[in-house]
Amino acid sequence: MDGSRYSGPLTFVDAPDLVSVLTGNRKFSTFTKAELDGSFDASAWPDVLASDIRSWCPGTLGAALFNYWD
Numbered sequence: 001m002d003g004s005r006y007s008g009p010l011t012f013v014d015a016p017d018l019v020s021v022l023t024g025n026r027k028f029s030t031f032t033k034a035e036l037d038g039s040f041d042a043s044a045w046p047d048v049l050a051s052d053i054r055s056w057c058p059g060t061l062g063a064a065l066f067n068y069w070d
Contacts, residue, residue: 012036012062036062 012033022028040061042053048064058064 010060010062010066031061031065036060036065040064 012031014033019030023030037060040058040063042048042050042064045061045064048058052058052067053064056063056067058067
C-alpha cells in the first residue's frame with residue numbers, strides 16, 4: 001500500500017459567519033459555493049499550472065484552486 005487515500009469529491013459550502021470574520025480584516029478573499037462549483041476558465045487563473053490543467057482537467061473553479069491530485 002502506498003499510503004494514499006481517496007478523500008471523496010470536493011464539497012463546498014457557504015459559511016457567511018466565517019466569511020465575515022475572514023474578510024473583516026481584508027487579508028482574505030472568499031468565494032461562494034456557486035463560484036467554486038462553477039466552470040473553470042484557465043485564462044482567468046494564470047497561476048494554475050498548465051501541466052496540472054492538461055493532466056487533471058479540472059471541471060470547476062474549486063477543483064482547480066483546491067486540487068488534491070498531487
